[in-house]
Amino acid sequence: MHYVIIGCGNVGMELARRWTEAGHRVTGTTTTEGRVAELRGVCSDVAVLRGSDREAVEKAVSGADAVVLTVSPRISRSFDAESRIAEYADTLTASAATAAAAHPRVVFTSSISVYGAGRGELVDETTPPTDDDDASPRNFVSGEEAVLAAPRGAVVRIPDVHGHPRDIDYPARVRMAHEMLGGSVPFSAESLLYRIDYRDAAAALDFVVAQGLTGVYNAIPDETVPPTNAEAFGAICAAEGLPPLNFRGEIKTPVMPVSSAKLRAAGFTFTH
Secondary structure (H helix, E strand, O other), X not given: OEEEEEOOOHHHHHHHHHXXXXXXXXXXXXXXXXXXXXXXXXXXXXXXXXXXXHHHHHHHHOOOOEEEEOOOOOHHHOOOHHHHHHHHHHHHHXXXXXXHHHOOOEEEEEEHHHHOOOOOOOEOOOOOOOOOOOHHHHHHHHHHHHHHOOOOOEEEEEXXXXXXXXXXXXXXXXXXXXXXXXXEEEEOOOOEOOEEEHHHHHHHHHHHHHOOOOEEEEOOOOOOOOOEHHHHHHHHHHHHOOOOOEEEEEEOOOOOOEOOHHHHXXXXXXXX
């Protein structure tokens, strides 16, 4: 099989590694020339392009069996609402629309921010998307709509990704928030801190592609209900001897439990 991964960050690289080791041909993309050598370590082919570049994407996906979008907005342009507007529109909405127009089988890695704070007692795939106007949920929703309009589109909604050796651990994230952002972060204090290991995120995408699934799936470890952002990061701040963070509440994620029963019922198992 020939698979194309648009946006090879930690999850995309892990997915490429899985597929290459399984004997598939994998084309990985990056926006940075300096990462080409790194991608060649796990990909058969590498293309330098932006996901919103239709001509380049059409060339990269020609003859592929499936296209997976693991694009992620740059962290440096995600801290304030104004910066998120252009960054999320180009990285998410434009990339999803371009891929969906170029290939019938597209899988989009989305976010649980599409639910906002959530509704009801349990959040699942039937929960309506939020109508919050922040660029994060708005563009994830727009990206989903573009992909689901494709003949064989699928969406995998994931929470915060962690576990990769290159990731910044949570105490370091808190220190960075104080040192670089004055202790102010765009997230909601009441949101539950759901997380997924990067290997499980890649495995979920692999599963959706291999099983030919379409539609929307939550990929959120749901065996236990995690603490809220305020609880988790408050404990870290206390341990680090730092003041509590100021949660601005611009990007909301669910405050009640989130279910991945639909993905589990299809046969997927979280292992990390």
